Amino acid sequence: MPEFTATDCAHMAHALRLAERGLYSAHPNPMVGCVIVRDDEVVGEGWHKVAGEAHAEINALNAAGDKAGGATVYVTLEPCSHHGRTPPCCDALIRAGVGEVVIGLRDPNPEINGAGIEALAAAGIATRVGLMQHEVEKLVCGFLNRVTRQMPFVRLKMASSLDGCIAMSSGESQWITGAEARADVQRLRARSGAILTGIGTVLADDPSLTVRDASLRTAGRQPLRVVLDNDLRMPLSAEMLALPGKTLIYCTQDGRKSGLLDAGADVITIGRDNGQLDTTAVLRDLAGRGVNEVLVEAGPTLAGSLIAGDKIDELVIYQSPHIMGSETMGMFRTPTWTRLANRKSLDIIDMRRVGSDTRITARPAG
């Protein structure tokens, strides 16, 4: 690990904050931020706003203009060296005559994976790599999952009472949590490439699964709506089929496919795993479609199956300050867990009040 000063950290932290501005719009690309510093003065900053448009480095170089010559560039992720939808950032950095490039995380994307660093070195530009790498990894965890494991980062969101209930036995449930928690879910949706639910939830609640909060900078995009629907029971009248954005339905037999295609949905036939629709294959397929983060908003059957199958990377529970009692539905249906030893251990990584509810963020215990 090269030497980094406190000033280096401050500039990289600045770049991280810039990167974060792309949270709701950069995907499937990673969020990237870039700061150009000359003589202790920030002469340019940029971030990646929307896939297909300019990368963070280009935006920062444009802002810096002539001042980029001999400057130090702080960029959260290794600059690209290949022609994607835009020309390579390394070429632009070399052309601008920057003095040094400080990189947060080496890009594990097989198309880059050190090639950017090599291109800079070949042009005689010094690099230091690994500053605040852990923080960058956290920010772009979905992108990293996709390019290194060909799987999206899977976040499961649940809303429950303090005693773990999500609905009455009758199904009555709206609303368990308050308006602030629901607004927070809008942010989880906006950062996700796809929202995944089960056909049971569609039939019971007819959810929209859209981002409706106009204050979120989504560049007008809606996450892909994904429904797991073994036997294609999806009604043609489902709310989500009429909304902006795309709906993708995974089934194991596609008898009713044509009506749904006419209604604008995509339908994919996928294999079974132990008699059930193969959720691993679904997630891998979504990664193949460029989905970095999946938000699961589902009932206890799908939620329980994903938890039991170790397919959840992060669990977000909005816990309302109520007791709902015994005539209720629990959060996870796990029919095979008959012993205490079957339980799953989690690490609580964040816990905070959201309105009058508590938001608990947890990950599988490491």
Place this chain on the structure above:
Amino acid sequence: MPEFTATDCAHMAHALRLAERGLYSAHPNPMVGCVIVRDDEVVGEGWHKVAGEAHAEINALNAAGDKAGGATVYVTLEPCSHHGRTPPCCDALIRAGVGEVVIGLRDPNPEINGAGIEALAAAGIATRVGLMQHEVEKLVCGFLNRVTRQMPFVRLKMASSLDGCIAMSSGESQWITGAEARADVQRLRARSGAILTGIGTVLADDPSLTVRDASLRTAGRQPLRVVLDNDLRMPLSAEMLALPGKTLIYCTQDGRKSGLLDAGADVITIGRDNGQLDTTAVLRDLAGRGVNEVLVEAGPTLAGSLIAGDKIDELVIYQSPHIMGSETMGMFRTPTWTRLANRKSLDIIDMRRVGSDTRITARPAG
């Protein structure tokens, strides 16, 4: 409300911290702290350690000696003016020639209730009353409940997973929470005059319900162990019958009484309410026995019945970072709650990590 300075607040806060030292030993008396200040110097401090021994004021006067003359006395609760197990504190304060008495809370105990303030005034000693009254009320909430409502403060403790489960359906449950949470429960027990459980829990778990943490200053006392046992099914071999401290059993028919009396238990026959043992009568009886705070450690049936009957003043949940799933027992059995509108709203008053668990303290929403 009289005028209080920041210095007054600092001395009363000091007295409150002294009072708190009696948390595990003063009951059934209230915790009281006292600070005596002359010429900006603390010349004496005291607190009430054990019922039957000296009150806080006497301990502080003894520490101050001659310096109490003309001094200002800060005491969390109105000094007593009646002969209880010890002589009246007002007489001692008057004899010591103190200059002024600043009182946190007027004692609502019918035996005092302003009589102490009057006795001091009659002797020409100025008083100011109400400084940090709310904080004192919080500290002695159990005592206040008992003397004003003839009911104890009822605290219900539960241990659950993140998804609200307390055991597997098979009953398997040890341990849901970690060692730190169990150590924390020792503190809840030690501050309680009684620990209440149901016969179901005794038959299933044979709990001891004792304070075993020798570092807690309980003055050697054990809380009263209370079992609700309609039909006197309590086994003579129950662990708690052989332990230090008393066991009190409430039943509705006392056929098997004599064996339990021989085993050292007390047995009380109590009425029914809607066919069930009348828990309000039990709690009132416990208040009559000088119990300020009751800690309920029970299964979902008794816990659900107390929650549904609005008999809980405070709920303490130790929530472990696990998912236990659906083949489990929930926290509260509430067979009559069939609509979401039946749910109980709570105010979360504290939430913190205890080891790897989260302790949530909540009260019925005001």
